[in-house]
Amino acid sequence: MxxxxxxxxxxxxxxxxxxxxxxxxxxxxxxxxxxxxxxxxxxxxxxxxxxxxxxxxxxxxxxxxxxxxxxxxxxxxxxxxxxxxxxxxxxxxxxxxxxxxxxxxxxxxxxxxxxxxxxxxxxxxxxxxxxxxxxxxxxxxxxxxxxxxxxxxxxxxxxxxxxxxxxxxxxxxxxxxDFEAAEGCALEFPMRDRYQAEAPDYETEVAPILIERCVGCHVEGGIGPFAMNSHMMIQGWSPMIKEVLMTKRMPPMQVDPTVRTWINAGNMPVEERQILVHWINAGSPRN
Ligand code: HEC
Missing domain, CATH: 3.40.30.10 (Glutaredoxin)
Incomplete structure (x- = not known):
């Protein structure tokens, strides 16, 4: 007893x-x-x-x-x-x-x-x-x-x-x-699991997104306050990059696509945001 x-x-x-x-x-x-x-x-x-x-x-x-x-x-x-x-x-x-x-x-x-x-x-x-x-x-x-x-x-x-x-x-x-998930309450994290097993690849996955979504402004002489022109630069700015992605400040002018669409909207697909953030969480590796 x-x-x-x-x-x-x-x-x-x-x-x-x-x-x-x-x-x-x-x-x-x-x-x-x-x-x-x-x-x-x-x-x-x-x-x-x-x-x-x-x-x-x-x-x-x-x-x-x-x-x-x-x-x-x-x-x-x-x-x-x-x-x-x-x-x-x-x-x-x-x-x-x-x-x-x-x-x-x-x-x-x-x-x-x-x-x-x-x-x-x-x-x-x-x-x-x-x-x-x-x-x-x-x-x-x-x-x-x-x-x-x-x-x-x-x-x-x-x-x-x-x-x-x-x-x-x-x-x-x-x-x-700690507690057990009740019925119907389990959550799966497929992308996190995948990118924790292997971080997104800088050259083939990360850089193409930055080029398409960010480099137009973040270039030497561009309106962005820093140029994304090297891995070192991007790695150094990674904490700030993660913050602007999590707060949806960048790319500028995002609107909720389920409410309305707008031709100038800077929205990026959720998969791209996941790749960038998981890459930064992994320490922004070069490869
Ligand atoms: C349309 C032009 C444009 C695009 C596209 C753009 N940026 Fe920016 N970015 C700016 C400008 C202008 C600033 C400075 C003013 C501000 O912070 O809003 C900035 C600032 C930043 C900062 C610094 C924030 C701070 O508080 O100092 C980061 C980090 C950043 N951008 C990351 C990104 C990333 C990552 C992308 C792509 C996913 C991106 N930007 C796309 C124009 C742009």
Whole structure:
């Protein structure tokens, strides 16, 4: 009896793994939701925390937890916490997201992470996962399930900690609570898996995209502030290049293709954005 209780305690302790020091960082990003509205993480900096729920059409954990999500929001949105959902499913198109919303009435903006790059950045690996982010310091503070009673759970502890007077998330750690994906909540990451096994090839995959989408302006004497004229140059600018791709600042003038099309739009296909970001994540290798 005693041993089994102790064992249970150890299991709980093992499930809550703390980072050695600082919290995981996330870069800024910009995603469009089911209604066509853009959400940029840094623009939530007027709030102390953003709660992001990973969503997928048909995920039973999402469907069963709707009341809990709304209750959490009722308790925290007037205290400086914003609430968003993110759909990072390769299965779901924007129409699937809208259809799921029409049936279940989540009543949260559902961001369409069509390239799965934000899931990667936030450390999301399944639907049903809840992530708490500090939008000022860009720290991930909690990653885990939606508990039945958040007030008695790490999720509540983390939210209270970041809302406390004088709280500084730089002194906090990422609290990870492991849990199994419920039925219909597993997420596949085919592109990430592929490019983690082998980084995109600089000459045949990366450079052609830059030439087509960027070099027209980013050339010696061009209007872009630096010339993409060597691997060294591109590697050096990689952190900035990743940021402008994640926030969709570059190429300039992007519009949501599911809302309207525009002849001058600078949109690039999601596959190209994935190639560039996964290449940068791999350290921008020469080959
Ligand atoms: C239509 C011209 C044009 C195209 C195409 C273009 N850029 Fe730019 N880029 C600019 C200009 C102008 C600036 C400086 C003003 C700004 O930051 O908006 C800039 C700035 C940047 C910066 C620096 C951002 C900063 O905050 O200093 C990066 C990085 C960048 N571009 C990357 C890219 C990448 C990657 C592509 C291709 C996917 C691209 N650009 C395509 C014109 C362009």
């Amino acid at each position: 005693k041993t089994s209780k102790l064992l249970a305690l150890f299991t709980v302790a093992a499930a809550i793994s703390f980072n050695a020091q600082a919290a995981d960082r996330v870069g800024d990003f910009n995603l469009i939701d089911n209604t066509g509205k853009a959400h940029q993480l840094s623009k939530y900096a007027f709030n102390k925390a953003v709660v992001i729920v990973s969503q997928q059409a048909g995920c039973t954990a999402n469907q069963e937890n709707i009341a809990r999500y709304k209750q959490l929001r009722t308790n925290f949105d007037h205290r400086g916490v914003s609430f968003l959902m993110i759909n990072s499913s390769v299965e779901d198109e924007r129409d699937d997201i809208r259809a799921e919303e029409a049936v279940w009435n989540y009543d949260f903006p559902i961001m369409d992470d069509d390239g799965q790059l934000v899931a990667d950045a936030l450390g999301i690996d399944k639907a049903g996962q809840v992530v708490v982010v500090d939008p000022v310091r860009m720290n991930v503070l909690y990653r885990g399930p939606m508990p039945a009673q958040w007030a008695r759970h790490e999720l509540g502890t983390v939210l209270e900690a970041v809302l406390a007077d004088g709280a500084d998330s730089r002194q906090m750690e990422t609290v990870n609570v």
